[in-house]
Amino acid sequence: MRGQKRQWRAKTAENLKSWLIMLPGLILMTFFVWEPLFESIRMSLYKTRNVELVRFIGLDNFISVVSKDDFMQALMNTFSYTFWSLLLGFALPVLLAMLIGETRRGKGFFRTAVYLPNMLPGLAVIILWSAFFSGEKSGVFNILLGQFGVPAQTFLTHADWVIPIIIVIATWKGAGATALIYMAGMASVSPELYEAAAIDGATVWHRIIHILLPSIRKLAGTLLILQIIAVFQIMYEPMVLTKGGPDNASLSLMQLMWQYAFGGSMNYGKASAVAVIVTLILLVMTAIYSYFNRKESDWD
Amino acid sequence: MNKLVKTVSLFLALCLLLSTVPLAVAESDGVIDADLTCTLTLGNWPPDTAAQAEKDLFESYKTTMAKQYPNVTLVPDYYSYSLSNYVPMAKAGTAPSIFQPPFTDPQLLISQHLVGDVTDALEQFGVLDKFSPSYVEMLADENGRIYGLPRDGYVLGMHINLALFREAGLVDADGLPIYPKTLQELAEYGQIIKEKTGKAGLVFPASETYGGWLFTNIAWNFGCVGESALEYQDEDGRWVCNFTSPECIAAMEYMRDLKWKYDILNVDATTTDWASAHTLLGTGEAAMNFAADDSVDQPTSNKGLPVEDFALIPFPAGDAGRYALAGGTCYMFAPNITADQGVALMAYLKVIGKLPFLDDQIISGMRADYAAKRDRGAPVIPAISAWTDEEYNAAKQAIVDEYCNVDMRLYADFFDSISEGTITLKSEEPVFAQQLYRELTGVIQRVITREGSDIEKALRKAQESFQEYLDDEINDY
């Protein structure tokens, strides 16, 4: 009895000490991540004047935000970003990984080269690419087109082009790093498996379809969700490249949030309402993610 | 000969004026008030990265202040104002004692009680009644209490790349530009320039708030004033916006025609901002740019256009009006300043030459400034004064003339139109101008990127959106 009690006490002390070690990290997580998330929800329910909560107004901020054209536009745009991101940005890393995986010499060089853009600051990348898509004759693409006798084009004034263009830039930056993750996944296939298949007479194409691609199916599922979540964060890219234009054609939800808060109107309540809506959408994504994740990892 | 006479007479005039403006000369070194004790944080201090000369200048201001007000402590606290970072600071009580917002923001800041009142301090310095009335309107509340001082003002006109005008044959026998006097002519001349030179006739920065900012001036000249104003207060005191008046629609149709009928705009208008507009004019990629007298150094010394290839002309008139937008930057003060701090702040502004007093230090500062401008190839032209003090204004003009490095005929019509009143100065739309600009920029972007878009529908949508904004922010508050 007594021994048990002592043991229990020791265990409690142990637990307490462990929690104490975790405490600084927990305080920071609370301050920087968790509390602001709850604060967002609270603020979204209040009429705000600057940083003060003026009065509780229930869902008025949500109604007001959602009923505006720019919200619907931003929502559609965000789905459009997702669509283009999946179209351009999802398959490309797989392809990259496959191509590099097949090289017999210089693999390290290729890996290094395609990973490089991922290291560059996102903001610098956007500014750099803005010069590529300039409609002036000195724009880099127009210079290149000029070499083939094609007259100068404008890129960023086309409402239908701006989102794909931003995705192209994001893909340029991120595809190489994602490809390396796929390569790691693909490397898990034992080379003997290919050898055996080859001896059995399976063509290269068959081996890709039946051995290589299935090996990365789960990984692809996870990365797909992560990619969608990343796309929902798009904000400074249009802010810097097109300022959301032309006529809100590239305005993203997060950018709309920033505009409400810091774009001159200082409406933190409405900004929070947008943030909460994005959070809700992401929660759905998260549910899907954990569904995929549960199957393959030993978490919990 | 003529030049000699001019120089001599100028010199004499200057001596005369300086002797008649003794106002503060005598006091600049002595102690003025040893009892005034307080601390000021100076948000208008230059950043560490500023030119050494500028930092030295501010250090010398600090020295002067230390002599005149030995118990006023100055704490340099460089701060680049933006609405987004200012408000939380003001709320938390950490705003710098003095900072520099653009003229679009004072009314918003005043209505939200985020800035300090300096009326009594101005009174104490005897300059309250010399304040230019248009500025009083911008920097005071409904009770006439004053919360800010103008730092510099500007009037919108048009920058011209004279080289391109010459190339297009649009110069007279004297080499002066034959420039558009009306918005209709602007479109036509732009077309000529585009045909003859292959460069854009007009650069129009239709991004963020810039497009709407310039558009309001065009709209005024189409008659969007008075009953057709873009925003007004109805009899109940509610703010109403009106983008769907026939005048406003006509102005927007004009924007459409600039793109789709005359095709004189620069190619990337929707991503062009203020700086890139100056860049295009300054590097000879565009011939005309709606811009103000305070930014003449942008296309010239900053972007490389020689001053002899540059001219400033009045804002083109419309069928229904000849307006030019006037604005600028002002000084405002933390909401929690005390009466003593208010006085100390005015003393500080006097030392840095922002009150209508001239002393040796200010005059030598002006000279240094103009000499520097001349050296780096920026036009030295008179500034539009925020004070109605005639002596003060004349003295300043004399100094400008001394350093003038341009053919003033290239600027004459612009300045004459203001002084002779052939153009009406108008300050920005009274409430939430930035948001109004943003809405209008959206419409402009739509109109110039989609041929045949429904202008009235687009304007109606923008109007509804801005009205809701007004309701939220003022009407139903």
Place this chain on the structure above:
Amino acid sequence: MKSVQRTGVIRDYDMHSPSVRIGYGVILLLCVLMVILAVFPLVWVMLAGFKDLKEFVSSTSIFPRSFSPQPFATTWNQLGIAKNYLNSLLFVAGSVVCALIFNGLLGYGIGILKPKGHKIVKRLILLSLLMPTTISIVPLFMNIQNLGLGNSFVPLWLSYGANAMYVILFVQFFESLPRSIIEASRIDGCSQLQTFFRIVLPLSKPICTVIAIFAVNAAWSDFLLPYLVLRGGNLQTVMVRLFVFSTEQTVNADTMMRSVVFSMIPPIILFFIFQKQLTENAVSVGIKG
């Protein structure tokens, strides 16, 4: 012999077939093309940095007229970028320290100590991994202001001590450590903290390197919260400065491109020093940096 080692779908045996050989040629060609695509924009921006404004705006050539380094020197001096580099350095250094200590300790708690109730924390952290930090930037910024921490590196440093991804990477790594070593040290009478510093940390060099690299890169590139917190003050970092340039248009387009070059140099250097860790270790962790 080598063929056993070699990964990849195409085996040596296939290379006898002409069509596969052609296919392999195409693959190599595509790989080279990718490398060009990845590197060309960088080469271009370096070249563009040599142009003056007029040339940058008007020239229809990729190559500058002259390769004088003068424009870079002028931009560096005029904008006082050395000061911003110093600020960035301070910001990055503090961020890395915070990222390692706070996330490491939290990861140690969840991954090794596992006190009663740690699973709740683990779940919360997993969940926050999927919430972009920008989403709550408004209330976070207000909290920082209300605590009077504006215009200071402290909140920015600490924000790197609250990174869900780093915590999870630590946890994953710690869980892979052999329990026996840790238990042995506990039996030897080491306290929990002693165990962490004497046993766990020395074993964790690979993960610490990876997280340090991630944190360096993330902090260097970070500008949204720093922009709000550091406001217009003298602590502005390189990226904050670049963001201010792009939003407030205080510099010319050619100067902007040179600033872009300056902002990219440290990450590129970092990349070349640590390319092995980045392309191998970082990837094996399975999460994009």
